[in-house]
Amino acid sequence: MPPYTALIILLALTVLGYWLGRRRPAAFGRKYHSLPGYYGSYVAIWCVFPALALYCLWQLVEPGFIRSQVLATLPAELLELPEAELGLIYNDIRNLVEGNIVSGAPGEEIIAAASRYTALQRMSNLGIALAVLVAGLASSGWALRRVKPTLRARNKVERTLRMLLMAASTVAIFTTIGIFLSVLFEAIQFFQLVSPLEFLFGLSWSPQTAIRPDQVGSSGAFGAVPLFTGTLLISGLALLVAVPVGLLSAIYLSEYANARIRAIAKPMLEVLAGIPTVVYGYFAALTVGPLLRQFGEAFGLGVSSESALGAGLVMGIMIIPFVSSLSDDVINAVPQDLRDGSLALGATQSETIRQVLIPAALPGIVGGILLAASRAIGETMIVVMAAGLAANLTANPLEAVTTVTVQMVTLLIGDQEFDSAKTLAAFALGLLLFVTTLALNVVALRVVRRYREQYE
Amino acid sequence: MNRQRPGPPEPVASSPAARAEFGRRLARRNRQESRFRLAGLCAVLAGLAFLAFFFLTLIGNAYTAFAQTHILLDVELSAAAIDPEGTRNRQTLGRADYQGLIRNALRQQFPAVTRRGDLRQLFALVSPGAGFDLRKQVLANPGLIGQKQRFWLAADDDVDMLIKGHMNRSAPESQRRINDRQLAWIEQLEAAGRIERQFNHRFFISGDSRDPEMSGIRSAVAGSFYMLLVTLALSFPLGVATAIYLEEFAPKNRWTDLVEVNINNLAAVPSIVFGLLGLALFINLFGLPRSVPLVGGLVLTLMTLPVVIIAARAALTSVPPSIREAALGVGASKMQAIFHHVMPLALPGMLTGTIIGMARALGESAPLLMIGMVAFIVDVPESPLDPSAALPVQIYLWADSPERAFVERTSAAILVLLAFLLVMNAGAILLRKRYEKHG
Numbered sequence: 001m002p003p004y005t006a007l008i009i010l011l012a013l014t015v016l017g018y019w020l021g022r023r024r025p026a027a028f029g030r031k032y033h034s035l036p037g038y039y040g041s042y043v044a045i046w047c048v049f050p051a052l053a054l055y056c057l058w059q060l061v062e063p064g065f066i067r068s069q070v071l072a073t074l075p076a077e078l079l080e081l082p083e084a085e086l087g088l089i090y091n092d093i094r095n096l097v098e099g100n101i102v103s104g105a106p107g108e109e110i111i112a113a114a115s116r117y118t119a120l121q122r123m124s125n126l127g128i129a130l131a132v133l134v135a136g137l138a139s140s141g142w143a144l145r146r147v148k149p150t151l152r153a154r155n156k157v158e159r160t161l162r163m164l165l166m167a168a169s170t171v172a173i174f175t176t177i178g179i180f181l182s183v184l185f186e187a188i189q190f191f192q193l194v195s196p197l198e199f200l201f202g203l204s205w206s207p208q209t210a211i212r213p214d215q216v217g218s219s220g221a222f223g224a225v226p227l228f229t230g231t232l233l234i235s236g237l238a239l240l241v242a243v244p245v246g247l248l249s250a251i252y253l254s255e256y257a258n259a260r261i262r263a264i265a266k267p268m269l270e271v272l273a274g275i276p277t278v279v280y281g282y283f284a285a286l287t288v289g290p291l292l293r294q295f296g297e298a299f300g301l302g303v304s305s306e307s308a309l310g311a312g313l314v315m316g317i318m319i320i321p322f323v324s325s326l327s328d329d330v331i332n333a334v335p336q337d338l339r340d341g342s343l344a345l346g347a348t349q350s351e352t353i354r355q356v357l358i359p360a361a362l363p364g365i366v367g368g369i370l371l372a373a374s375r376a377i378g379e380t381m382i383v384v385m386a387a388g389l390a391a392n393l394t395a396n397p398l399e400a401v402t403t404v405t406v407q408m409v410t411l412l413i414g415d416q417e418f419d420s421a422k423t424l425a426a427f428a429l430g431l432l433l434f435v436t437t438l439a440l441n442v443v444a445l446r447v448v449r450r451y452r453e454q455y456e
Numbered sequence: 457m458n459r460q461r462p463g464p465p466e467p468v469a470s471s472p473a474a475r476a477e478f479g480r481r482l483a484r485r486n487r488q489e490s491r492f493r494l495a496g497l498c499a500v501l502a503g504l505a506f507l508a509f510f511f512l513t514l515i516g517n518a519y520t521a522f523a524q525t526h527i528l529l530d531v532e533l534s535a536a537a538i539d540p541e542g543t544r545n546r547q548t549l550g551r552a553d554y555q556g557l558i559r560n561a562l563r564q565q566f567p568a569v570t571r572r573g574d575l576r577q578l579f580a581l582v583s584p585g586a587g588f589d590l591r592k593q594v595l596a597n598p599g600l601i602g603q604k605q606r607f608w609l610a611a612d613d614d615v616d617m618l619i620k621g622h623m624n625r626s627a628p629e630s631q632r633r634i635n636d637r638q639l640a641w642i643e644q645l646e647a648a649g650r651i652e653r654q655f656n657h658r659f660f661i662s663g664d665s666r667d668p669e670m671s672g673i674r675s676a677v678a679g680s681f682y683m684l685l686v687t688l689a690l691s692f693p694l695g696v697a698t699a700i701y702l703e704e705f706a707p708k709n710r711w712t713d714l715v716e717v718n719i720n721n722l723a724a725v726p727s728i729v730f731g732l733l734g735l736a737l738f739i740n741l742f743g744l745p746r747s748v749p750l751v752g753g754l755v756l757t758l759m760t761l762p763v764v765i766i767a768a769r770a771a772l773t774s775v776p777p778s779i780r781e782a783a784l785g786v787g788a789s790k791m792q793a794i795f796h797h798v799m800p801l802a803l804p805g806m807l808t809g810t811i812i813g814m815a816r817a818l819g820e821s822a823p824l825l826m827i828g829m830v831a832f833i834v835d836v837p838e839s840p841l842d843p844s845a846a847l848p849v850q851i852y853l854w855a856d857s858p859e860r861a862f863v864e865r866t867s868a869a870i871l872v873l874l875a876f877l878l879v880m881n882a883g884a885i886l887l888r889k890r891y892e893k894h895g
Contacts, residue, residue, distance in 0.1 A: 165705060169698040276821070282866060381852065409822070
C-alpha cells in the first residue's frame with residue numbers, strides 16, 4: 001500500500017462529507033441560515049483538518065519510530081557502535097529496501113533488519129490509512145450532526161477561510177526568518193572554527209581544511225577581504241556602466257523622445273532585464289572576455305580572460321533597465337510645475353533637467369542606484385561563469401578577481417560534508433551577503449517611499 | 457512635453473558688447489543642450505546596440521546546432537553478431553555490439569587501413585553513441601537482421617565541427633583535432649556523397665551526454681517543466697491568498713506593516729540566498745533528495761512568491777471600489793464580495809503577474825546550483841521526484857564544457873530558453889491587453 005493511500009481516502013471522505021453536508025439542510029424543509037454549499041464546506045472542513053493534522057503528525061514521528069524498531073532487531077554488538085556508524089548501517093538497510101546499491105555484501109542481520117523495515121513500513125502505511133479513515137469519519141460525522149437550520153455555517157466557513165488567508169500571508173515572514181536562521185546557525189558553527197575577526201579582516205582566502213597535518217598546501221585561510229574587494233570592484237564597474245547609461249536613457253526617453261520612439265525603445269530596453277543571468281554569464285565568458293583580451297593585446301595590455309572588467313561590463317548591461325525604469329518612475333513623479341517654472345525662466349531643457357529635475361528627483365534616483373547595487377552584489381551566474389576563482393587582492397579591473405557569490409557556489413557545489421570549515425564558510429558568506437543586501441534594500445526602499453510621498 | 461528650445465529673448469542689454477556676450481552665452485547654452493540630448497540618445501542607442509549585438513552573436517553561434525553531420529555507412533547486420541541463437545529475444549538483441557558492426561562497416565569502406573593506430577583514428581570519425589542509434593533501429597525492426605543496410609550515422613563532434621567550418625582545414629595538423637589522415641578519409645567520404653548535414657532531432661529528444669553529438673535538452677526541459685509546475689501550484693494560491701488578506705482583511709497595524717516591508721525586501725534578496733535556505737531547510741533538515749525538481753520548485757516558489765503577491769495586490773487595488781460596495785450593498789458578505797465579484801475582475805492581472813514570476817523562475821539558476829541540480833543527468837525525469845537537470849543549469853554546464861561543439865549547443869539551448877520566455881511574456885502581455893480592453 002503506497003504511503004499516499006491515506007490522502008486518497010481523505011480526499012474521498014471530504015468529497016462525500018461535502019455532498020452529505022450540502023444535502024442535509026434541504027431535508028429540514030424550512031428556512032435555514034446559509035446557502036447549502038456552506039453546510040457542505042462546513043462538514044468538509046471538519047473532515048479534512050483533524051485527519052490531516054493526524055497524518056502530518058504521523059509523518060513527523062514515523063521515521064524515528066521505524067528507526068528505533070529496526071535498530072532494536074540488530075545484534076547487541078552492532079548497537080554498541082558509535083552513532084555515526086550506526087547511521088551508516090541504517091542507511092544500508094534502507095538502501096537494501098529501496099533496491100539501491102548497498103556498500104559491500106549485506107550481512108544476514110542486515111537482511112533481517114531490512115525485512116523488518118519493510119514489514120514496519122507496510123504496517124505504518126496501513127495504520128495511518130485506517131487512522132485517517134476513522135478520524136475523518138468521526139469528525140465529519142460529528143459535524144454532520146451539528147448541521148441544523150440555525151447553524152451559522154457561512155460565518156464559520158468564512159472564518160476558517162480568513163484564517164487560511166492569514167496563514168498564507170505569514171509564509172513570507174517565515175521565509176525571511178528561515179533564511180536568517182538557517183544561514184545564522186551554520187555561520188555560528190563556522191565562527192567556532194574560524195575567528196570572526198580573521199574572517200572579516202584577513203587578507204588571504206584559501207578555503208581548505210587539512211586532512212593530515214603534514215599535508216602540502218594544507219594551510220587553510222579564511223580571510224574574506226579579497227572577496228569583498230572583488231565583489232566591490234565588479235559591482236562598481238557594473239554601476240559605472242549602468243548608472244550613466246540607465247539614467248541618461250531614462251531622461252532621454254521621458255523628456256526628449258517622441259511617443260513613437262518611446263513605444264519602441266522602452267520595451268526593447270526592458271528585454272535586457274528579462275534575459276536570464278546564466279545567458280549573460282555565457283555571453284560574458286565566451287564573447288566579451290575573449291574580445292577584451294584581444295583589445296588588450298592590441299594595446300599591449302595583459303588582460304586576463306576572466307577579467308573583472310568583462311564581468312562588470314556585462315553585469316552593468318544587465319542592470320541598465322533596472323536603473324532606467326526606476327529613474328523613469330521618479331523623474332515622472334516630479335510635478336510638471338517645476339519643469340514649467342524653470343522653462344519659463346528661460347532655462348534650456350537640459351538646464352531644467354540638470355538643475356531642477358535631477359536635484360528634485362535625487363533621493364529617488366539614489367534609492368534606485370542602491371537597489372541596483374544590491375542586485376549587482378548578489379548577482380551570481382555572471383560572475384560564476386565570467387570571473388575567476390583565485391582570490392586576488394587587487395583594484396586592477398584587468399585582472400581576475402573572485403566574489404562572495406562565486407565562492408559560495410564553488411564551496412557548495414558537489415558532495416560535501418556539513419561539518420568542515422570549507423562548507424560552513426559558504427554560509428558565513430551567505431549571512432554577510434544577506435545582511436548587506438537587506439540593509440541596502442531597507443534603506444533604498446525607505447528613501448524611495450519617502451521621496452514618493454513628498455510629491456503625492 | 458515642451459520640445460522647443462528657448463528662442464532668443466528680447467535683448468536686455470543695450471550696449472553692443474553686452475549683446476555679443478549674450479549671444480555667445482546663448483550659443484554655448486544651446487550647444488550644451490544639444491550635447492546633452494545627444495548623450496541621452498547615445499545611451500539609448502548603446503543599450504539597443506548591445507541587444508542587437510547579443511542576439512546576432514547568439515543566433516550566429518546557435519543556428520548550426522540544429523544540423524548534425526551524418527556519415528552514410530553500409531552496415532552488415534549479420535545475424536551471427538547480433539543474434540547468434542536466432543531467438544530474436546529483445547534482451548539478446550539489446551546486448552549485441554553494434555559499435556563493432558559500425559567499425560566493420562568503416563573497415564569495409566576503407567579496406568586500405570589496417571594498422572591498429574590508424575584503425576582507431578578511423579573509428580573515431582563516427583560518434584561513440586552511434587551504436588545506440590543503430591540498436592534502436594534494429595530493436596524497432598528486427599527484420600533488418602541478416603541484411604546489409606545503409607545507415608546515416610552521427611559523426612563525431614570533431615568531424616561535425618570540421619564540416620561546419622569551425623575548424624580550419626588548411627591549418628597545420630598540430631592545431632587541429634582532426635589529423636591529416638582523418639581529413640583525407642573525410643574528404644573521400646565527402647567525394648562519395650557519404651557525408652551530409654541533417655536535421656539534429658537528437659538535440660530535442662535526448663538527455664545530456666558527454667558526447668556533444670549525442671546530447672540534447674529533453675531532460676533539462678522536462679526538469680524545468682516539473683519545477684515550474686511545482687512553483688505554479690504553490691506560488692499562485694499562496695500569493696493570491698496573501699494578497700487578498702493584506703489588501704482586504706489585514707488591520708492596519710505594525711504587524712501588517714512588517715509583513716509588507718518584508719515582502720518588498722524578499723523581492724530584492726539575491727536568489728543565491730534562497731538556494732542556501734533550500735539547502736539548509738529542505739535538504740539538510742527535511743531530508744528531501746538532492747537534484748529533484750520538487751526541491752527546486754519549492755525554492756523557486758519562495759523566490760517568486762513576492763513577485764506574485766505584489767502583482768496580485770496591484771490587481772486587487774485596480775478593481776474599482778464600486779464593485780465591492782455594490783456587492784456588499786445587496787447583502788453579500790465580505791468574503792462573497794471578494795471571491796464572487798472582485799476576484800474575477802482581478803484575475804487577469806494576477807495571472808499576468810504570475811506568468812512574469814514564472815518566467816523569472818524559469819531563467820533562474822543560482823539557487824538550483826546550491827541544491828545540487830548541477831548533477832550530470834542523462835535520463836529524462838518522469839516525475840518531480842526523479843533527479844533531473846534544468847534548462848538554465850544545462851546551459852551553465854555546457855558553457856563550462858571544453859568541447860568546441862558544445863558552444864553551438866549552448867547557444868541553441870539559450871535560444872530555446874529565450875523562446876520559452878518570449879512565449880510566456882507574450883502571453884502575459886496579451887492577457888493584459890485583453891483585460892485592459894474589457895476593464
